[in-house]
Amino acid sequence: MSSTTVWTVILGLAVVTFAIKAAGPVALGGRELPPRFLGVVSLMAPALLAALVVTSALADDERWHAGADTVGVACAGVVLWRGGSVILGVVVAAVVTAVLRAL
Missing domain, CATH: 1.20.5 (Single alpha-helices involved in coiled-coils or other helix-helix interfaces)
Known part of the structure; x- marks a missing residue:
């Protein structure tokens, strides 16, 4: 090209x-946008973020799989869901992924 x-x-x-x-x-x-549309617009960013995380965690070249990185992201999700900080979530994801890849 x-x-x-x-x-x-x-x-x-x-x-x-x-x-x-x-x-x-x-x-x-x-x-101004009607309130009904504002509700939809406010939910678009979390939905897009969730789609990007799922795609990144489950995609490997041309096939879907669940591996160490998927488990790490899931563990970070649990930490964040339970009220942990973002930094703690990133650390948990990195540690879990590294341990599982080392096994």
Whole structure:
């Protein structure tokens, strides 16, 4: 692939991204969102984060699997669910994953 093609694709993606991000404010015209839509928007970030974590924890190249990293993420999830700090969750995930990979 030539460098001209790469830069053309990057420029095209930048224009499309700008158009998508501008569509919301243009369509609303400065009006407030209804409360029902605000509830949906507030739940989108946690849902996206959960999808990214699950994909990262279970995906290995082209197949799905549950391995040491999956168990580490699950343990960190339990720590966070029980009220632990994010730093403690990261440490627990790293330690559990390292121990399981060493076995």
